[in-house]
């Protein structure tokens with residue numbers, strides 16, 4: 573008998589740094605979203621498409637929930653909760669190392685209750701915890717909400733991922749293929765470049781400097797070299813909050829900026845499958861985190 577084809581929209585939600593983007597990449601088996609040790613890495617909703625034999629799962633990564641300090645972070649939180657309206661299923665991600673239901677998680681639970689949609693509790697980072705600890709967490713969280721399923725995973729070690737995919741499939745409605753088979757994200761090549769440069773900056777810089785940057789592609793052009801090889805010329809601007817930050821990003825003799833651009837270029841050549849000529853510049857733009865025209869880029873489309 574032919575199996576019913578299922579499809580639908582799913583969103584990830586959770587406190588910052590619990591591993592939502594790592595989980596997304598593990599579910600899709602592609603590097604779609606950037607991930608770092610630092611908090612507030614993801615700034616906007618990023619879609620990934622998972623094609624399976626009998627289903628198509630469209631899953632959206634969202635910014636982590638944190639205490640908002642700027643208009644930008646307020647917008648990031650609006651995105652994370654705003655997506656609830658558009659989805660068939662919510663994946664609430666927590667860390668296996670948590671000791672109880674914290675204040676941030678209670679706030680998320682309130683929003684899940686309001687949304688009144690099916691929800692799976694995903695306990696991530698089980699590689700850092702014990703069976704007893706995980707059992708305790710399951711009992712704490714099950715008292716708070718009647719989850720459709722609870723799935724412990726390790727996104728980094730690819731553990732529990734297939735179980736989670738099967739649980740997602742169970743809860744999705746019957747539906748069509750919304751995207752072509754070879755599509756795995758809604759991000760444009762320009763967005764992938766911006767995110768990759770931001771990831772390297774987040775990884776290489778410290779304190780408030782990397783959190784105060786945003787990255788914009790100024791120029792993106794395909795051409796052929798003299799030898800007939802294809803290459804993309806890309807100019808990128810890193811905006812930062814202060815003159816002193818600019819100095820740190822450029823570094824002594826331009827070394828830091830060189831590092832950021834070399835690491836980003838290496839990854840991007842693999843992701844985009846072509847040679848890249850990447851030039852990165854730095855500019856100061858104070859208060860950009862409060863400016864409506866820039867913040868609009870981070871809003872749900």
Ligand SMILES: Nc1nc2c(ncn2[C@@H]2O[C@H](COP(=O)(O)OP(=O)(O)OP(=O)(O)O)[C@@H](O)[C@H]2O)c(=O)[nH]1
Pocket residue numbers: 586587588589590591592593594595606607608609610611612613614615634635636637696697698699700725726727728729
């Ligand atoms: N040990 C371990 N670390 C993990 C796991 N999943 C994610 N991490 C790490 O947790 C950190 C945060 O991961 P992200 O995926 O960026 O977290 P996030 O929830 O998307 O964070 P925001 O975008 O800031 O909300 C990174 O250093 C990851 O490598 C896991 O299963 N086990």
Ligand SMILES: [Mg+2]
Pocket residue numbers: 592593594605606607613614633634635636
């Ligand atoms: Mg993230």
